[in-house]
Amino acid sequence: MGSQARLEKHKESKNSHRSIALKILVPVKRVVDYNVKVRVKADGSGVDLANVKMSMNPFDEIAVEEAVRLKEAGVATEVVAVSCGVAQCQETLRTAMAIGADRGILVETDAELQPLAVAKLLKALCDKEQPTVVICGKQAIDDDANQTGQMLAALMGWPQATFASKVALADGKATVTREIDGGLETLEMNLPAVVTTDLRLNEPRYATLPNIMKAKKKPLETVKPADLSIDVAPRLATIKVSEPAKRSAGVIVADVAQLVEKLKNEAKVI
């Protein structure tokens, strides 16, 4: 895009901003890549993260993709990615911007962040940025907590739609289909609201090289928890991390007859 075109585009977005601004905030977490099988440290203090590949939490990729699609569809006007954590979370924000987020905010800290602390940081940013929708992942695949979005919604006094497999925004309302234990349910809610993504919401695009390059030039702001006056001290102390019981290696049976025999006489389960 030439600079003139960029200027036009900027004006355009400014204009639409005035009429129907719809900002989406997308929290993205830097986590161990989902293909990595982590190892527990021998001293039980945690899992070994040295030289392990880190990526954006898969559910957050889906969240970014959804926000960017809403922008491409002309529903949203701006997509802001937020990450809380160490300086390297910048890479995660750049990935979000390569998918199509307009800018990034890093809440930088080396402290251990638990979901309540992240929710409070996000609340402070929501107070400042005034998004119409926050789209979180449903769960971070490291802590498997599945809490942050719901906590943020509570702190903001907003409605929530967790485990979303379909999202539509129109007329100041969100209509969201959710994956629940018995099947699906559809909720309608007032905006602003928090949505958390499930796997089947969309299939995130691969960032193209030109978009990766473009993302490097997008604005990335850094703040500290103290700038937001948030106490991020953990509420839970991890006493130890241990390896789950290993299953003892089984046997390969020769045929169906042997399998049935074993299930009946050895395992005695059928």
Add this chain to the structure above:
Amino acid sequence: MSILVIAEHDNKSLKGATLNTVAAAAKIGGEVHLLVAGSGCGDAAAQAAKVAGVGKVLQADAPHYDAQLAENIAALIVANAGGYSHILAPASTGGKNVMPRVAALLDVAQISDIISVESADTFVRPIYAGNALATVKSADAVKVITVRTTGFDPVAAEGGNAAIESLAAGPDLALSKLLGRELTKSERPELGAAGIIVSGGRGLGSSENYHKLLEPLADKLGAALGASRAAVDAGYVPNDYQVGQTGKIVAPQVYFAIGISGAIQHLAGMKDSKIIVAINKDPEAPIFQVADYGLVGDLFQLVPELTSAM
């Protein structure tokens, strides 16, 4: 010390997961109260009163609790949280939806998916798709917890005789409303409660094959049907069949993994099954590393054979 357990129910009857959650509460120790919030939920409350070890049932009955909307239910729980040291719910999609909201409103951490109680403030929970177990200690005044049902044997559904106390309903916050539900109808046992599960993956190739091959086997075994994410994504079966890190966590007596490779995210949901049987044509498939009995070969031939041998 009293513990509040949030009952899972459909107004008419109590869901089994409630019994596992009461079991976790009993391990913590103290008087256990069950909250039944719903609309026309008298039958569920009556069942709750019979659950072994329950000291009191609190029934909150109002139209705006019918859909179990997180905003209204969380506000109700918080309004009645006084005097409780612990608030527990099953780690179902219902509990996961509501409990973090409760915790944030109380300004405390939530402890997700506990599988064991070490003491009143220390719990074990899986992290990294179950590849590690964290023992965590909470310093908060109230512990808000979701319970992984496979970690606790259910208490008896009968035998108790608790009083039912009616709770004043809170206001309808009217932040959201339910437009509709599409629930999977099945005569089969629920995945979470089934003794035997027959689960299929991408190896089945199509929805038609999934049903044609696995249903007769499940019928013979009285089993529930499950699936890998790939099978759900490909549309073989609805989303609530998914077993795994981000689907259902199950631990039946026997789990049949058919045409499932055994990705860590799938194993996270079923590796605590008592017996695992794997049928896969690839002898190198990771599922065989956790299977008690592995059968290498073409499932299109082996599954019908197995069905007729049962």
